Amino acid sequence: MGEAVLDRTEVVIVGSGFGALAAAKKLAKAGTPFVLISETTEHLFQPLLYQVATGVLAAGEIAPSVRAILAKYPNADVRLGRVVDVRPDEQVLVYEAAGQRHDLGYKSLIAATGARQSYFGRDEFAKVTYALKTVDDAERLRAQIVRCFEEAHTTTDLERRKNLLSFIVIGAGATGVELAGQIKELAGRYFEQAIRGVTADDVTVTLVEGAGVAMPAYGGKLSEYTKASLEKSGVEVVLNTLVTDIDDHGATFKAHGSDSGERRTAETVVWSAGVQANDFAGVLAERTGCETDRAGRLLVNPDLTVGGRADIFAVGDMTSLNKLPGQSPVAMQGGRHVAKTIIGKTKRGTPFQFKDKGSMAIINRFRAVTKVKSIELTGFVAWVLWLAVHMVYLVGFRNRYVAVMSWFGSFLGHRRPHFYYAQEPQKVLETLAVEEVPDSAPEAIETEVIASVPAGPKEKVAVA
Numbered sequence: 001m002g003e004a005v006l007d008r009t010e011v012v013i014v015g016s017g018f019g020a021l022a023a024a025k026k027l028a029k030a031g032t033p034f035v036l037i038s039e040t041t042e043h044l045f046q047p048l049l050y051q052v053a054t055g056v057l058a059a060g061e062i063a064p065s066v067r068a069i070l071a072k073y074p075n076a077d078v079r080l081g082r083v084v085d086v087r088p089d090e091q092v093l094v095y096e097a098a099g100q101r102h103d104l105g106y107k108s109l110i111a112a113t114g115a116r117q118s119y120f121g122r123d124e125f126a127k128v129t130y131a132l133k134t135v136d137d138a139e140r141l142r143a144q145i146v147r148c149f150e151e152a153h154t155t156t157d158l159e160r161r162k163n164l165l166s167f168i169v170i171g172a173g174a175t176g177v178e179l180a181g182q183i184k185e186l187a188g189r190y191f192e193q194a195i196r197g198v199t200a201d202d203v204t205v206t207l208v209e210g211a212g213v214a215m216p217a218y219g220g221k222l223s224e225y226t227k228a229s230l231e232k233s234g235v236e237v238v239l240n241t242l243v244t245d246i247d248d249h250g251a252t253f254k255a256h257g258s259d260s261g262e263r264r265t266a267e268t269v270v271w272s273a274g275v276q277a278n279d280f281a282g283v284l285a286e287r288t289g290c291e292t293d294r295a296g297r298l299l300v301n302p303d304l305t306v307g308g309r310a311d312i313f314a315v316g317d318m319t320s321l322n323k324l325p326g327q328s329p330v331a332m333q334g335g336r337h338v339a340k341t342i343i344g345k346t347k348r349g350t351p352f353q354f355k356d357k358g359s360m361a362i363i364n365r366f367r368a369v370t371k372v373k374s375i376e377l378t379g380f381v382a383w384v385l386w387l388a389v390h391m392v393y394l395v396g397f398r399n400r401y402v403a404v405m406s407w408f409g410s411f412l413g414h415r416r417p418h419f420y421y422a423q424e425p426q427k428v429l430e431t432l433a434v435e436e437v438p439d440s441a442p443e444a445i446e447t448e449v450i451a452s453v454p455a456g457p458k459e460k461v462a463v464a
Helices: 018-030 046-053 066-070 123-127 135-154 158-164 174-194 220-233 279-288 328-343 379-393 397-412
Strands: 011-014 034-038 076-080 082-087 092-097 100-105 108-111 115-117 166-170 204-208 236-238 241-247 250-255 262-265 268-271 275-277 312-314 359-364 367-372 375-378 445-449 459-463
Touching: 011 018, 018 034, 018 066, 018 076, 018 108, 018 328, 034 066, 046 135, 046 174, 066 076, 076 092, 082 279, 108 279, 108 328, 135 158, 135 174, 135 268, 158 166, 166 174, 166 250, 166 262, 174 204, 174 220, 174 359, 220 236, 220 359, 220 367, 220 375, 279 312, 312 328, 359 379, 367 379, 375 379, 379 397
Parallel strands: 011 034, 011 108, 034 076, 108 312, 166 204, 166 268, 204 236
Antiparallel strands: 082 092, 092 100, 115 275, 241 250, 250 262, 359 367, 367 375, 445 459
């Protein structure tokens, strides 16, 4: 038998986020053969995950298929797999797919695997909190929100009802602010209309931030406006405060300079306080000698190369360079810069220059903040601009159209179109008690089993 031929391509891209897709599109248009490998073949529009969690959008509207996006390019190959190693001297990537390990040769490697939630050394918090980094996270949180309101509607225990309708969001960055605002708005504009006996005043939303301002990345007037807008809508904003403990039914806060903590009960605690690089960043650091920061992000070279390798690049949230923010525009521009370097449109070694086109965040209906260089906008104008920009960034006509229809229904009306299939009654544990049967009893007897919720017709079964 002959020796197996190594599977090779010009460029390998690891990831399917903003940076990966931006690089892929640039390479595809240039006709450069490449393989994109990701643990999911969906391109996730992560900044809108909170809208999936609060029923505004469906997961499919913010996570189109990468294969569908790149289908028209014959030089593009998308593979579902998990990258586990790289051998830089051999220019070989190792990934797992369909239960097997595969080697894939390359001339250039682009890493864009993003970041995951960081709990600052308290990893046990992951088991008792909800995150917003993946589609699964958003759908899990959405199901929890629905469960809390449904159970609050039927319980006769007033203390239990209060805890079910209490929500704590940790971290007042863009995600925390947007989620806290949407949960409060959700209570008044959807559940108050849909569930008898539940009002917005019954729902408590607490946003906790360790810094002295909400959305510290903005600062000044925009941070003040954000805090005032949230408080006007009924969200409690707690600043200069750390969370020291979390369990299944609440969290303990401790203000800076305070000797004692304050216990807050809540059935839902959402963690959005920090990020750290995904595992592949650690693999690259070890294999290339690249240094990392405290969050595990690669300290890449100015041209976005990794360590001493001119053929390995990294972009997006898994990297740290010149204190650039972990935002999608940085990842996309980095992906395009790397792709142009590989195809020769940009000279090798050219430093990456980020062009800041501004940042924005929605607070609640008709309120948002936008910062473009020295221009700062708030309120309705910023909100309309937010809608327009996110329409442009959403991939695919269908995604834009469906998202706009969902936004109209949610923001102008009282609909939450994607809550209907999340509502499933909790099942009561089924038990079947069978008394001892004397030896002289028939070989089989008939007994009734009461079905769990929802109630259906009783069914007779034979029990031996």
